[in-house]
Each structure stands twice: as C-alpha cells, then as structure tokens.
Amino acid sequence: MDMLEFVVPELDFRAILPQIILAITALTVLLTGVFSREKKGPAIGFLSLAGVALSFSAVVFSGSQTVSSFSGMLTNDSFARFISMIVCVVALLTILISINYRKISPAINSGEYYCLLLFAALGMMFMGSAGNLLMVFVALETMSISIYALAGFQKQREKSIESALKYFLLGAFASGFLLYGFALVYGATGTMDIVKIGRFLNDHPLVVHSPLLLGGVALMTVGFGFKVAMFPFHMWTPDVYEGAPTSVTAFMATGVKAAAFAALIRVFYVALGSLQVDMTQIMWVIALLTMTVGNVVAIAQSNIKRMLAYSSIAHAGYLLVGFVAGGELAISGMLFYLLGYAFMNLGAFGVIALLAKKDGEYTELSDFAGLGFKYPAMGLVMAVFMFSMAGIPPTAGFMGKFYIFTAAINSGFIWLAIFGVINSVISIYYYLRVIVTMYFKEPEQDIVMLTPTGAIILALVIAAAGVLFMGILPSSVLDIARNSTTLIM
C-alpha cells in the first residue's frame, strides 16, 4: 500500500444529503430553542419533524446507484439507504411521541432534546453507511453520546439520571473494546477500509487465523454486542430502558438496534466474510442464549418497560439467528425485521407514553388493568403491537420471524430455528399478559390517559398501519429489503 500517494478525496455531498439535512435541522432546532422563549408549544417538535421528513425524502429520492464517496469513508448503497429509511421512520415516530410526551416531562420540549435526537439519528445513518471502521466508530459515538444525554433528560427523576449514568459508563467501556478491536484488526490487515479488509483477507488466508485478527474480532463483537444488547453484554438494557424517558427508550430500543445491526452486518459480512465459518459456532450459542435469556427473564417482569427491555434482548436474539444464518435472504430478513420491530416497538412505547401523569408514568403492568375497554382504540393498537411482537399473524412480527427462520432453515440451522420457535412460544406468554391485563382484568385504580394529541395519534396509527401492512402485504417492503442486501464487497 502506497502511503505516500496523495489522494484528493472525492467529495460527493449528494451522497450524504439526508445526513446534511439532519445536521442542519439539528442546529436550527438548537438555535431556535435558544432564542425562542416560548417553550410550551410543539413548534420545535414540528420543526424537527419537518427536517426528518425532508431527510427521509432525500433518502427515498436519492436514486438507486451505489456510490462510494469520501475515499470510501461512506458507501451510499441500497443497504445504507434502507437503514437510513428505518432511522428516519424511527426518528419520525419518536418525535411524534415526544411532542405529546412533553406534557409529562416539560424538560424535553427544548431545542437541546430535539437537537440531540437528530444528532443521534445522524449517527445512526452514518453507521449504516460507514465504509471505514473509523467512520463506524465516529458514527457510533455520535449516536451514543447523544443518547447518553437523552437518557438523562428527566433531570428531576432519579431513575433517569441513573439510567444515563449507567448507560454512559458501560457504553464507554464497550466503546473502548470496540475501538481496541478496530485497532487489532488494523494491525492485522493494515487498513481500516471495510472493503479493503475483506479483500485483504481474501488474498491472505493465513491472516484469517492470526491471533491479532481474531482478538480484534472478539473485541468488536463485544462492542457491537453491547449496542444490540447481545448476551452477555445485555445487562444494561433493563435498567437503562426503564429509567430513560419513554420517548427516548423507544428511540433507543429501535434506532440504536437498527444502526448497530447495520454496522455489525456490514463489518462482519463485508470485512470479515472469510471468518464466517469460525464465528458460526459461538454466534449460534450467543443467539440462542440471547433470545432465551431475554424471553425467560421477561416473564418475571412486572414493569412493562423492563419487560419490553427484555423483549428487545430477545428480538436481538432472533435477529442474531438471521445473522448466523447469513446470506442474502437472511440479511433481507433482518432488514425487514428491523423495520417491523421499529414499528411495533415504537408503537408499544408510544402507548406507554400515553399513560402518564405529570412527572411520572404508569409503567407497572397492573396499571394497564381494564384499559383495553376504557380506551378501546389504544387497547386495540397495543394488542396489535403485542401480537406482532409475539409473532402472531398477520403482523410484521410474524412475517419477520418467518423470514428469519426461513433463512435459518435454508442455511441448515434447523435446531436454531427450533429453539427460535420455542422461544417465541415462551414469549407469547408475557406478551399475552399485557393483553390479559388490559382486557381480562378489572381496573384496580382509576388511570387517566394523557389527552392524546394529533401527533401521537398519528404516530400510533402509522406504527399500527406499518405493522399490519408489513404483515398483510409484506411483498413491497420485502422486495425493497431484498434489493438492499447487495453490499459493496
């Protein structure tokens, strides 16, 4: 490799147009927040919303060509665009939820909040399109640091602060591992460029089994594993999810997971594709443990946010099944699953965010007793989200699991698929418990729902429609996902 050659970076700003839009919106929002004294209205929220929407359209209309720009730092391929789309959807829904959530937690109705949110989204998008390990790290930190701050946004709530602190401490810890892992990989291959690492390993099969590389891989697994809440790096999840403001939890549970999986997929398939055989066994075990621990422990939870935290661990497990399976079908399955998961999880948290009082939320499962009939529409959408998470047709959750298990069977991982379905039966129990409480039990206390604004109604409708649409007519989304699996190799 000729280090001395001076390369003029090819600066293709069109490739990062959505990101640029987000960044500008973030700054604008921040400034607006600083200069506008009036903090009651949802104006800031709508402003961010517009930005995200614009960014979304930029993603959608950016064409279908694969562009590698900034010296390979960014690769704007269809995979990246799909991730960006998911991120936009997540951001969009999160903002819609937040606009309503400000009634409980006025602190979040500030420029800082939306700014951080948008920056986190920006980081997520970059994670999906990073073509270089360094870029991955920068994007990941952009995202993470914003979210650490977001998690502690309810300053007056101890749990929120605790959540932020825990997330930060552990997150920093894990980032360290990740970075060290990158360094080792660089040491082994001499490059940070994802595509080049892949090519190098192809050309030098001896390196594949060098301790340096494998150590790097192990540490990278830790770093990504932490972000996607993979066993045994999942421990932070329940505490952080429970403590963070619900709108942030929703964002975290879906966006971070999507972004981290995107990076994981790109790094492990493109750069470390030749290692796949070696990884399979350990990832197989990790996938199994992740879903089992997530599902089993979720049963014992009485707090719905904690329960959903464990459920998110379990979903990471299902996604890992896809990861183990590998191949085009599995990746498209995972993409599909990530989008579906975003819809149903945001929807569920959106519903939780609706049930709140000033400076506090009703997050105990027993608080939901009888609400299904008291608020029929809310109960109905919650039921849809729960059935979807449990993988009951005709919902996105079912179709997602269907694709993932299909991919697993296709690649010969029949036992993993069997454990997967056993797990999904276990999970039915606790998802149904929510429905049991909502519909089958008499209310114990009088719980008043926050008056829903148009924003959250829209959010829930979009989420529910998304879940059902992907469940009933999965074809269109699946086709897009399938077209998005051609990574730059």
Add this chain to the structure above:
Amino acid sequence: MNQLDFPIISLVTFFPLVGAITVMLISKERKDALRTAALVVSLIEFIISLPVLIYFKSGTHGMQFVENVPWVKSLGISYFMGIDGISLWIVILTTFLTPVCILSSWNYIQKWVKEYMVCMLLLETAMLGALVSLDLVLFYVFWELMLIPMYMLIGVWGGPRRIYAALKFFLYTAAGSVFMLLAIIFLYYYNHKVTGVYTFNLLELYNLNIPVSVQFWLCVAFFLSFAIKVPMFPLHTWLPDAHVEAPTAGSVILAGVLLKMGTYGFLRFAIPLFPYATHQFTPVIAALSVIGIIYGAMVAMVQPDIKKLVAYSSVSHLGYVMLGIFAFNIQGIEGGLYQMLNHGISTGALFLLVGMLYERRHTRLIKDFGGIAKVMPVFATFFMIITLSSVAVPGTNGFVGEFMILVGAFRSYPVFAVIAVSGAILGAMYMLWMYQRVMFCPLDKPENQKLKDINAREIITLLPLVILVFVMGFFPGLFLRKMDATVEHFLENYNKRYEMYAQQETAEQLEAKIAAVVSERSEAPRLQGGASR
C-alpha cells in the same frame, strides 16, 4: 377453473371482516343495534355462502371456485384458495353456526357487546380462511389468526378461571403450530432443492417426493399441531378448561368448528403431504383415537359440571372422527367428515342448551339441578333430542357418522373398531345419567321451581340444529354425495403415493445393504445411500 367467474370464496371469507368493521362504527351504547347488525351480517354471510354449496360440482375431485393470485412473489407465497369435497361442508357449517352463536349470546353478553360481535365476526373470517387456503403460508396465517378472537372470547367473556383457560388454550395451540411452521418452511426449501421452484402451493407440494427419514420428522411436526387442535389424547387437557370457561357461543364455535380444524388439517395437509410417514404412524394414531374415545367418555361420566362433561364428550367424539379418517377407506373418511358436521351440530347444540340453563341458574353443577323437565318441558324436549343425537341413536345424524366410521374402522382394524363400539355404551351412560340427574328426578330445589321455559328466540336458535339432526340422520346422501369424488381421489392418491414410497424404501434398503456389503469386503469408502441424495 372458477365456475362462477367471481371471487366467491374471497367474498365469503372476508365478508364477516367487512361486517366487523361496520359493526365497529356503531356506537357501543346501542347494544341492540349492535346485536342486530352482527346477526344480519352473519345471516347475509350464510346466504352468500350458499352459492358455493349450490354450484359445487359433486362429480369432480378437483378444487373448485379457485382463486390464485401471487401474494409475496419473491418468496412464492400466493393467495390461493379453493374448496373441495373435504372443506365444503365445514365451510357451510361455519357460516351456519355463526348466526346461531350470535343469536344465542343475545342476552348472555351484556358487557362489551360491540367487541364481542367484532370478535365473533373476525373469528368467522379466520376460520373460513383457514378452511379455504391452499397455500401453506396463507393457511398458517389464518390458522394462527383464529387464536386471537377465540382467546379474547374466552378471556373477556369467560368464567372465573378464564385467564388461565385462555392462556392455556393459546399457548397449547401456538406451541403445537410453531413446529408446523418450521416444517412448512422446510418443505418449501426441500421443494426448491428438488424442483427449483419456490412455492408454498399445497397442490404442487403434494407431488413432492420427500425422503422417508425427513418425512418422518415433518409429519411429526404437522401431526403435533393438528393433534393438539383435535384434541387427541393425551394432548386434550386444554379443551375442558377452555370449554368450561368460554362463553356459550365461544364453546359452540370451539366445538363446532375450531376442533374440526385439527381433523381437517390431517386430511388436507398432513396425510397427503406425508403418506409414507402417515402410514407408519397410523397404528399409533388409531390406538390413541380409541383411547380417546374410551377415556373421554369415562372421564365425562364422573364430571360434576355439565359443560365439562360435554367438553370431555368432545374428546370422545373427536376420537371417532380420527379413527374414521385413519381407517383409510371411503366409509371411514366420509364417516369422519360426517361426524365432524354432526359433532358441530350436536355438541354445538348441547353447549347452547347448557348455556341456556346457565343463564337461568348461574350454575352448571349437575347436583344443583333435578326435575327441570317439569318446569321447562320445551327445553327438555330439545335437550332430549340432542342428547339422543349425541349418543348416536339411529335416525339422528350421530348414528350415520358413527356407523360409517365403525364400518370403515372395522375393515382396517377390527379390534379397535370393537373397542370403539363400546364407546357408544359409555356415551349413553354419561349422557343419559347426566340427563336424568338434571332433567328428571324430583324438582326439589326451590331455585329451580320458578325457572322459565325457553323463549321464542332460544327456540329459533335451536330449531335449525334440531331439524338438521333429523335431516342428516335420514338423508345423509344429500351431504355424502358431495364428498364422494374428493374422498375417492384422496384415497387413490394416498395409496398410489404410499406404494411409491414403499418401493423407494425397499430399493433404498437394498442399496444400503449392498453398500454395507461392499464396504465390508473391500474397505472401500461407503457408497452413499439413497436417503442422502
């Protein structure tokens, strides 16, 4: 292919869904309007299902009224629906029972009427969908979808232990069906490996040649799922709980249609897809069916709760159906199909009757009754007719089904058939003993003395069932003739495919033997047996 040039099946399947949405628009305060609307929807549904019956060609075995549109093209999933002689009557039974159920819950359901009606109509769509789907994924979607409204029906409008019962119902059935899902996916891949085509089309998968060892496992997965639904001994314990806790209409639908999904599944999916493995399992299934017949009847006998008694009697009756199906001859299978209808009508009616008693007395314990026939003579008459139909007295529908099953079973397994016949004695014992303790004997409890006889609405609910009991008892030909061609073809196909597999198996064994000998002699690397190819 479609003789009506009109997507009649889609209309029949989704009309209740449309109706459910319409019902949702009615204010929840207007309970009577809700009830009427649901009833009207279900009646119209029944009427639109009639053309299916009328235009059904009985001489042909093929799928009729077929609709086939790609659904998820990239995976080869299609929206493929059709009706043949196996599903025809169950479809009609479904559309027939739903208005009956809605009518029966007129007064019983006072809480959340709107949600209740929506659940009923949704359930109807799901059941019909499962019955007409010829694409495995489409079928699975409807199959699981059925669980949701039923779960709600039990959980919301059920008895005191409804939560336990509802969860048990859901988890039991879901646990069974997820393995079927895996088997479906496997089948899909295997088909692609062999034919190069990605498809979930059932009719195409019928022709797939599956290696025997693999077939065995796939068959287990399918059997498990259907056997839980039937339910076969020893997978039946969810049923008594679900029945006892479910509201009357829920029980009727559960017994009338939902359980038939299991037996239907065997006929439509498990058996034709895996004829060889089925053949290997047949003795086991037949034995379990017979055990179910006797066991269900015996346990029914000692139940203190009428509804639980009827629930266990379902286990017994479904045992007959399974025995008939697994006799693998025309009498057995037609008898099995006929018994499915009978069970839907007789046991459905029994649940209605028990529900009427419960509405009046708020108890279902046999010991709380006695001498009811004195104060409720009309009710007693209906109850008697249905009881007799349930114990298969000739001239009622029950006899026709049971007798055909026995003839069929006797031709295949005389010993099992004889044991099954003795189930008829037990049937009479528990039903008549229950009838005697509830309806006869002195009217000695003051609470029972002022019970009102059934009213016009209740009579209208029961009358069609009672009429069917006799029509089906005396003129079974009306029903059986539409099944003939399909059942004949089914058997022909089953035998043909079984023969094929059997030959293959012998060839494989031979090959393996040769391979073993060769490797023994020459220490040469072992030849690959046919199974792994």
Add this chain to the structure above:
Amino acid sequence: MFDYVWLIPVFPAIGVLINGFLGKRIEKFNKSIVHWVACGAVGLSFLVTCIIFFQMLGLEPEHRFYEFTCFNWISGGVLQTYVAYQIDPLSMLMCMFVTGVGFLIHVYSIGYMAHDEGRYYRFFTYLNLFMFSMINLILANNFLLMFLGWEGVGMCSYLLIGFWFSEEANAVAGKKAFITNRVGDFFFIVGMLVLFCGLGEHGVWSFQFSRVFPNVHLLSPNTVTLVCLLFFAGCTAKSAQIPLYIWLPDAMAGPTPVSALIHAATMVTSGVYMVARSNILYSLSPFAMGVVAVVGALTALFAASIGLAQNDIKKVLAYSTVSQLGYMFLGLGVGAYAAGMFHVLTHSFFKALLFMGAGSVIHAMSGEQDMRLMGGLRKKTPITFITMFIATLAIAGIPGLSGFFSKDEILWQAYSSPHGHFLLWLTGAVAAGMTAFYMFRLIFMTFYNENRAPEDVQHHIHESPKAMTVPLMVLAVLSVIGGYLGVPHALGGSNRFHKFLDPVMGMGPDKIFQKAAGGSLHHVAEGSHVAAHHPSLFMEYLLMAVSVAIALIGIYIAYVMYVKKRDLPEKLAEKFRLLHRMLFNKWYVDELYTLVIIRPFHGISNFFWKIIDVIMIDGMVNGVARVVGWGSSVLRLIQSGYVQCYAVSIIFGTVALLVYYFLKIAG
C-alpha cells in the same frame, strides 16, 4: 304390487309429527283429538297391514316375497344401505299382531292415561314413535334399518319407562333399560360389522337379507358362529335373557299400557324375531343354537323362580315375561323357529291382556301395585277378573287355550328336535309348573279372599271404563282362539302356522348348499344326519300329559297356599329363609352387577380424571410453565442493578469470546 308398504311406518310417523309439534296446543283445545290422531295412525297402519296380508295370502307361497326400496340411506363406497321394506310371511305375521295389539293398547291408553293432564299428547307421541320404530324393525329388508328400529324401540322404551320422571326410580329404570339395551346393541353392531366385512371379503357387500342369507355359505363356520353369538348377545338385552334381563323388571316403572305394549307384547319379542329372521345363519351353527337353547331354558327357569316370591303385581308379570321369552329362545335354539314365533304370537295376546288387566286392577286400586294389599276384586271388577283368568289359564298351559299349543310345541321340540335334549325339556317343564303356580298365586292374591286395602282405597274400587275393558275382551278372545292357528299334527291339526312361515323358515341350510355346490359340505352332511332322528307319537302324547300335569300341580299348590291355608307361605318362608330371601331379592343379581361392574368402573373413571388428567398431564403442562417461571425468577436475580456487576459480565463475555477464538486457532 305392495308398493304402498311404506304407508305402514309412515302413518305412525305422521302421528308423531302432529302430536309432537302441535300436541300441546291440540291438547289444550281438545284432548280427544290427540288420541284420535294417535289411535287413527296405528289403526290405519293395521288396516294397510291387513290388506297386504290378505293380498299376500292370495299368492302362491313361493311368491310371497316382495321388496320395496324407498331411498338410499347411509352410503359410501362399498357400503350401500337403503331404507327398504320387505314383505314376506314372517314380517307380515309380526306386523299384523304388532299393529293389531298396538292398536288395542293405544285404545286402552285413552282410558288409562285420561288423568295425566298436560302430558297426554306426549304419551301418545311416544307410543306412535314406538310403533314407527317397531314397524321399521319388522319390515326392514336389511340389518341396518332393522337396527334403526332396534335402537328406536329401545329409545322409546327409555322415554316411556321414565314417563313419570319426577320419581327418581322411574328415571333410573329408564336409563337402566337404555344402557342395558345399548350393551346389547354393542353386540348387534359388532355382529353386523363382522357379517358385513366377512361377506365383503367374498365380494358381497350388503346388509340386505335377500343378499346376505343366500350367501352365508361363503362364510367360514367360525365366522357364522361368531355372528350368531353376537346377534344373540344383542337379543339377550332386547329380549331380556340372562345375563342382560335385569332392566325388564325395573321397566315396570312405566305406565301399564307401556308395559303391556313394549315390555310384553312387542319390543321384547324382537330378539326372537331377529333370530327367526336369521334362521339360516343359526342353522349353520349348531353351537350357537345350543347356546341359544341353553340360555333360553335357563332364563325360563331362573325368571320363573324369581316370579314365585314377588309381591308387586307387575313385577310378577315382568318375570313371567322374561321366563316366557326364555321359552321362545328355547324353541329357536332347538331349531323350531316357527314354534318360537308361534309362542311370540300367543304370548303377545295373553301377556298383553295380563298386563292390561293388571293395569285395570291398579287403576281400580288407585295406583296400588302390592298384591298383599289387594284381594277380593273378583266381584268388583268382573270383566277384568274374567279376562285375566282366561289369560292365566292360557299362560299356564291349560289345554284348549292358545298358550297350551305354543308352549307345548316348544317343549316337545326341545325334547324331540335333533338339536334338543331331555334336560332342556325338563327345565322347560319345571318352569312351566312354576309359571302355573305364580300366575295363580297372582290371581288368588288379587281377586280372591277379602280385600286388604285401606278403607279409603276400598271405596274407590270400580271397574275400568269401556276404552280399557273392550281391548281386554278382544284380547281374551284372541288368547283363547289364537292357538288354533297352529294345532300340531299329533292333535289332528294341520299346523297351518308352520306352513305359512315355511317360505322363510324352510330356507334351511340344505337348500342353500344345494344352490352353492362346493361350499363347506360337512355342514350339509351334519344337518342331514341329524334330521334322520324321529321320535314316536306316543312320546309326544306322554310329554304333553306330563307338562299338563305339572301345570295342574302348580295351580293346586297355589290354591292351597293362597286360598286354603293362607298361613302356609309365611311358614314356608320361615323354614327356607335363605332360599326365600334369595328369591325375594332376585338372587341379588343387581347388587352383583353394581359391585363387580359399576363401582370399579366409576373408580377407574375417577382415577383417569383426577390422577391422569389433572395431576399427570396437566401437572406436566403446568410444570413446564412453572419451570420456565422459576428459571425466570432465578435469572432475574443476576440483574442486581450494580454497574460493576454489568461490567464484570461484559468482561466475562469478552474473555469467553477470546478464549473461543484462541481455541479455534489452537484447534
């Protein structure tokens, strides 16, 4: 030419529909329409039967066979069954007296049930339904339709025994009857299945008599025996033979017309009819015939012995019925099918009469059935007395009355037939003596001496209304003359009855084997060998005289014990206490069944439910759930909330991953 045969079953069916659906209204409007409809329906059936019967008599004996198919019933594949009727001498004979006696009993019921308000129509509906079933049983041209009738009559019997369901005993008796009959039906169904599939193996898939019987030679002898035994086991329930007779005495809980119609004259004889109908099958299996004969003889003796000590007037008659049915089977068992049928006919006259007479007595005594509280009714109810007395003479076998001819023929055949035996005759003769004794005991206790009823009952004693007495008189006449249809050759008659049934009964095995040359020939050889044995005419007279003598002795003892020395029965009971108690308690058979069958059965059922279902299966299901829940609560403990712990977990995971990868390199 008999295409209108379907009218016979249809009339009662119409009666059922009218009274069943509209009865309640009609009864409120005008009660008499109810019984007009019901009696009219049966009357019309009787009329049509008569027309067909006499039309048939006009034909040559070999042409007295006709089948009429109404519609296809249960069919699928090789199983093709029809609702089809068969006209031949046997079915028409049976149909004649069933509709005839049935009609009389319908008329009688008008009087008997007159006081049953509100449920009057129901009673007649059930009666008509019974007639419908019974006619189907008789006229059916195949086993399956016969089975429809067979179960149908059982069902009606259930409904009618439990007619006054408010008494627990009645309801229990009804249920017992149904279930016992079900046990018999079990054997019937299995028999049908064996026959159907057995013949099917030879390509004859049919239940139809006219296809089954000409082909029975195709069956192996063992199969034939099996089928015969199974069918006979079915008969033991329907026709109340050992061991399934237990329901019949309890069935007396029903209204008396029911006892007369169903439990004496018609339904209980259907077993006899069925064996007679299947005579070809039985003729092929000497072993099965032997079983039929022995069971019949034993039942005759056994039931008669119980009849000796009963005090309930209807119970005595019930056991007498069981005993008489035993005679019929004895006749069938020794190959005297026509004799058996003859006894069916005569028995139906006098036993229906006895029951109706007993009903009349009970009516007079305001519902009292205990004979110890009766007495001296001779003067107060003269018609009842005279008619009953005639019937008693008939049943006791006094020469000149119908019972004599039929019973004597059976006894004679029991001795003389190739399948007969002296012991069979002896058993029958002893039972005949007992019969004479207990019947006259009944007459003496009821009609002689002084009345022992309470004062208020005595005042009400009166003769029954016309609707009740006229049928009594008609039956009394029939009881006298009925026997002359079949006067045996030995007494100078021509035995027209036998000849009439010849086209059905004469189709013995010989003829079949002639048709099917090459069948299992040893049967033929055996049959023809046995037929060669001819006892003398003298013997016939001797045995006749002996049996009459035994009957007279029985009557005399009854006279001594119940008219002359009325303290004797008690003394005897004291002396033979054990025997008396055994007889009085019906040999404790019911108790035995309860102990040996019903109790353990309930025990096992409870075990299945409470142990296997609830504890084992559900325990396993819930156990799985509990294990998962337990795992959950254990695993959640790891989640301590301390960041250090979480960090440790991350490090632990990292180490594990590193170890894995380095092991990979090493390996």
